[in-house]
Amino acid sequence: MGSLSGLRLAAGSCFRLCERDVSSSLRLTRSSDLKRINGFCTKPQESPGAPSRTYNRVPLHKPTDWQKKILIWSGRFKKEDEIPETVSLEMLDAAKNKMRVKISYLMIALTVVGCIFMVIEGKKAAQRHETLTSLNLEKKARLKEEAAMKAKTE
Template sequence: MGSLRGLRLAAGHCFRLFERNASLSLRSTRNTDLKRINGFCTKSQESPKAPTESYRHRVPLHKPTDFEKKILLWSGRFKKEEEIPETISFEMLDAAKNKIRVKVSYLMIALTVAGCIYMVIEGKKAAKRHESLTSLNLERKARLREEAAMKAKTE
């Protein structure tokens, strides 16, 4: 959920920057006189005026929950829970979550490989005992036929 909020904030920030830059470039091309030198258009040497409104971007902060604090600890971002500040940035939390996702995926890969090795070993043991799915299935069907024959005799 935090990554979606961070993505929305980043998209809004990019849109505002684009909007500001587009309006600045339109304003500067309208007000300047273009001189034609050797077939090229050049702007006059006047310095463009800085925009009167100043835009300051503040990074929004987030108060981490207990689980998010554990994620920050597990990811190695902080050593102790006391070191975690009251508010953290969404980017820091997203980076910690991504690190945990990578660690969990590595753990799942290792468990999958260990499971495959275990199943190969068990399969070889079963082959030495002459157990196979075919023989087990044939034994079960023979047992079911005998039970059906016994049931038919009793009726």
């Protein structure tokens, strides 16, 4: 057990030495580029006069018929004619999310209506004395009677 802890200590100190050597050979410059001290690994500097070619364009997507219906149902557009040829993916995602919420609300409402309906039906069945216990006892009595009839015939 003692040799195992000694091995751990040696590995830890070796790791710390290697980490110190690596961190001393790399330094962070002001432009957040990694540069080696000895100068072998330098990142080429961009000339400030050349404009960069980065555009912040939103990717556009041609909606399918189903996606057009979702855009209309979500309330984003009133008619299918108003939908542009291409729409952003964010607009489609927002419309889908809105539809998910509407469907969730619909499912909640249907669940509440179903629960109320089942409570009403259960109360009517209780007035007719159709409880689960009585139905189960009748079924067991019928099965016993059928088993007795079958035993007599054999």
